[in-house]
Amino acid sequence: MSIPKNRVTCIVVGLALCVSVTTRGGEPVVAVSDFMIRFGGVAPANEQDWQGGAQMEAECRFWQDEHVGVALSVGASTWQACDEYAESGDESYAIVTSVSGDTSLIPIGVSLLCRMPISPYVNWVLEGGVRYVFVDSGVIATVDYVDASGGYYLEDTIRTKNFVQGVVGLSLEGSFAEPLRLVGSVGYQFDLTEPMETFDGDDMGATSFDAVVFSVGLSWDF
Numbered sequence: 728m729s730i731p732k733n734r735v736t737c738i739v740v741g742l743a744l745c746v747s748v749t750t751r752g753g754e755p756v757v758a759v760s761d762f763m764i765r766f767g768g769v770a771p772a773n774e775q776d777w778q779g780g781a782q783m784e785a786e787c788r789f790w791q792d793e794h795v796g797v798a799l800s801v802g803a804s805t806w807q808a809c810d811e812y813a814e815s816g817d818e819s820y821a822i823v824t825s826v827s828g829d830t831s832l833i834p835i836g837v838s839l840l841c842r843m844p845i846s847p848y849v850n851w852v853l854e855g856g857v858r859y860v861f862v863d864s865g866v867i868a869t870v871d872y873v874d875a876s877g878g879y880y881l882e883d884t885i886r887t888k889n890f891v892q893g894v895v896g897l898s899l900e901g902s903f904a905e906p907l908r909l910v911g912s913v914g915y916q917f918d919l920t921e922p923m924e925t926f927d928g929d930d931m932g933a934t935s936f937d938a939v940v941f942s943v944g945l946s947w948d949f
Contacts, residue, residue, distance in 0.1 A: 759790050759948055760787065760788065760789050760790065760948065760949055761787075761788050761790070761906075761908075761946050761947060761948045761949065762785070762786070762787055762788070762946065762947060762949055763785070763786045763788060763910060763944060763945070763946035764783065764784070764785045764786075764944050764945060764946075765783070765784055765910055765912060765942040765943060765944025765945075766781075766782070766783045766942060766943065766944060767781070767782060767783075767912070767940055767941045767942025767943065768780065768781050768782070768940075768941055768942075769781070769782055769804065769806070769916075769938040769939070769940050770938055770939045770940075770941075771806070771935075771936070771937070771938045772935065772937040772938055772939075773934065773935040773936075773937060774809070775809065776808065776809060776934050776935070777806050777807065777808060777809060777934075777936075778807045778808070778809050779806075779807060780804055780805055780806035780807060780829075780938075781804065781805055782802060782803065782804030782805075782832075782940065782942070783802060783803055783804070784800060784801070784802035784834075784942070784944075785800070785801055785802065786798045786799065786800045786838070787799045788840060788946070790840075790842070793842065793844070794841060794842050794843070795839075795840065795841060795842070796839075796840035796842065797837065797838065797839055797840065798837065798838040798839075798840055798854070798856070799837060800834070800835065800836055800837065800838055800856065800858065801833070801834070801835050802832075802833065802834045802835075802858075803831065803832070803833050804831070804832045804834075805829050805830070805831050805832075806829060806830045806831075806832065806936070807829045808826060808827065808828050808829060808830065808866045809826070810825075810826065810827045811824070811825060811826040811827075812824070812825045813825075819874060819875060820872070820873065820874035820875075821872075821873050821874075822870065822871065822872045822873075823869075823870075823871040824868070824869065824870050824871075825868065825869045826866065826867070826868045826885070827866070827867060828864075828865045828866040828867045829865050829866065830862060830863065830864045830865060830866055830887060831862075831863040831864075831865065832860050832861070832862055832863075832936065833860065833861040833863075834858035834859070834860045834861075834892060835858060835859055835860075835861075836856055836857050836858035836859060836892075836894075837856055837857065838854045838855060838856030838857075838894070839854070839855055839856065840852055840853070840854050841853040841854075848901060848902040849899070849900065849901045849902075850899075850900045850901075851897065851898070851899060851900075852897070852898040852899075852900055853896075853897055854894070854895065854896045854897070854898065854914070855893075855894070855895045855896075856893070856894050857891065857892070857893055857894075857919070858891070858892045858893075858894060858916075859889065859891055859892075860889060860890050860891070860892050860922075860936070861889050862887045862888065862889055862890070862922065864884055864885060864886050864887045865884070866884065866885040866887075867882065867883070867884055867885070868882070868883060868884075868885050868926055869881065869882045870882075881927060883926055883927045884926075885924055885925070885926050885931065886924065886925050886926075887922050887923070887924050887934065888922060888923045888924075889922075890918060890919075890920045890921065890922040890923075890936075891918075891919040891920045892916055892917065892918055892919060892936065893916070893917050893918075893919050894914060894915070894916045894917075895914060895915055896912055896913065896914025896915070896940070897912065897913060897914065898910050898911065898912040899911050899912075900946065906947045906948040907945055907946075907947050908945065908946045908947070909943075909944075909945060910942075910943065910944045910945060910946055911942075911943050912940070912941070912942045912943070912944075913939070913940070913941055913942075914939070914940045914942075915937075915938070915939055915940065916936065916937065916938055916940060917937045918935055918936055918937060921933035921935075922934050922935070922936060
């Protein structure tokens with residue numbers, strides 16, 4: 728699947744505008760690097776497949792000046808699948824299906840950052856980036872079918888292919904004890920390529936990991 732150009736363009740153009748507004752031409756600025764780690768929860772947009780989840784993210788952020796930076800990011804999250812159980816049939820057959828379990832995601836990628844100071848100790852930070860997401864599925868589906876001639880029982884993992892994800896977010900950072908800063912963030916993550924699912928070798932179509940993300944954490948200079 729190709730990456731939707733309109734979503735990528737929105738991220739790049741928005742951050743480019745922010746950079747052009749905040750960059751101070753001609754002023755010498757000492758670049759600073761920091762490390763940030765944050766923990767939070769996800770509220771899935773796809774409520775048919777996912778109940779919710781928890782995630783953590785670590786970023787090394789390299790500030791080019793007071794306002795503009797880039798970040799290298801790695802994270803981990805666990806998504807709880809919606810439990811499903813269904814029975815159907817008549818006098819000639821019966822079928823029972825179920826789905827349960829969770830899926831682990833490991834996103835790795837880069838972000839462009841735009842920092843907007845609102846006081847000597849507090850900053851807004853706008854972030855936009857791209858992640859390649861490794862998927863380890865632990866969602867198990869079962870099919871139990873019985874009719875007059877016999878039947879069969881099938882149990883297998885619903886496998887999900889790795890995919891590419893876009894992220895946008897806004898953080899409020901406040902310094903409380905140098906060099907430590909408290910960080911509170913809200914963001915949105917969205918699929919740029921479809922996470923395709925298979926069961927017992929058969930294509931099930933795509934799920935979605937679009938979600939609103941809330942997190943808190945710490946950052947410190949290094």
